[in-house]
Amino acid sequence: MMVDCDGKLHPQALEGIHLFNAGDFFEAHEALETAWRDEKGDIRNLYQGILQVAVCFLHITRGNYDGAVKVYGRSMRWLNDLPDVCRGVRVAKLRNDADAVMNELKKLGRERINEFDPSLFKPVVWSEKREWICDRCGTRMHEKNCKVTCPNCGNRFDCSDLNIYFD
Numbered sequence: 789m790m791v792d793c794d795g796k797l798h799p800q801a802l803e804g805i806h807l808f809n810a811g812d813f814f815e816a817h818e819a820l821e822t823a824w825r826d827e828k829g830d831i832r833n834l835y836q837g838i839l840q841v842a843v844c845f846l847h848i849t850r851g852n853y854d855g856a857v858k859v860y861g862r863s864m865r866w867l868n869d870l871p872d873v874c875r876g877v878r879v880a881k882l883r884n885d886a887d888a889v890m891n892e893l894k895k896l897g898r899e900r901i902n903e904f905d906p907s908l909f910k911p912v913v914w915s916e917k918r919e920w921i922c923d924r925c926g927t928r929m930h931e932k933n934c935k936v937t938c939p940n941c942g943n944r945f946d947c948s949d950l951n952i953y954f955d
C-alpha cells in the first residue's frame with residue numbers, strides 16, 4: 789500500500805488529535821471518524837489507526853481489558869503499513885507509545901487494569917507545516933513521502949531521521 793503522506797491532515801483529524809492529546813478519547817474517536825468518513829483516499833487508514841488507538845485507550849480507562857487488546861490489534865493493522873511520518877504525524881512514535889501501553893496493560897492483567905498509569909497515554913506528535921532548508925547550500929528542499937531532496941545540490945535525507953524537529 790502506498791499512501792499519499794504529503795499534504796495536510798483533514799481538519800477533523802486535526803481536531804481529533806487535539807482531543808486525543810487532551811485525553812478526551814471518546815470525542816477524539818468521533819472527530820477522527822468524521823475525517824475517516826469524509827476521506828476517500830488511502831490516507832483514511834491513518835485516521836482509522838489513530839482512531840483505534842484512541843478507542844483502545846478509552847477501553848483501558850473504562851476497565852475493559854479484552855476490548856483494549858482487541859482494538860489495539862486492529863489499530864496496528866493500519867499503522868504498521870504507514871511510513872514513520874505521514875502528513876506530519878509521527879506514526880512510528882505512536883506505534884511505539886501504543887506498544888508500551890499494551891505491554892504495561894498485559895503486565896497488570898485483567899484484574900489490575902484499574903491500576904493502569906494514565907501518564908503512559910502519550911500525545912500524538914505532529915507538525916502542520918514543515919519547511920526544509922538544505923544545510924549545504926541553503927536552497928528550499930522538496931519533500932515526497934518523507935524523502936527530502938535538495939533540487940540544487942542533490943543533498944537528501946529521510947524526514948524520520950530528524951527527530952530533533954519534532955521532540
Ligand SMILES: [Zn+2]
Nearest residue numbers: 922925938941
Ligand atoms: Zn542543497
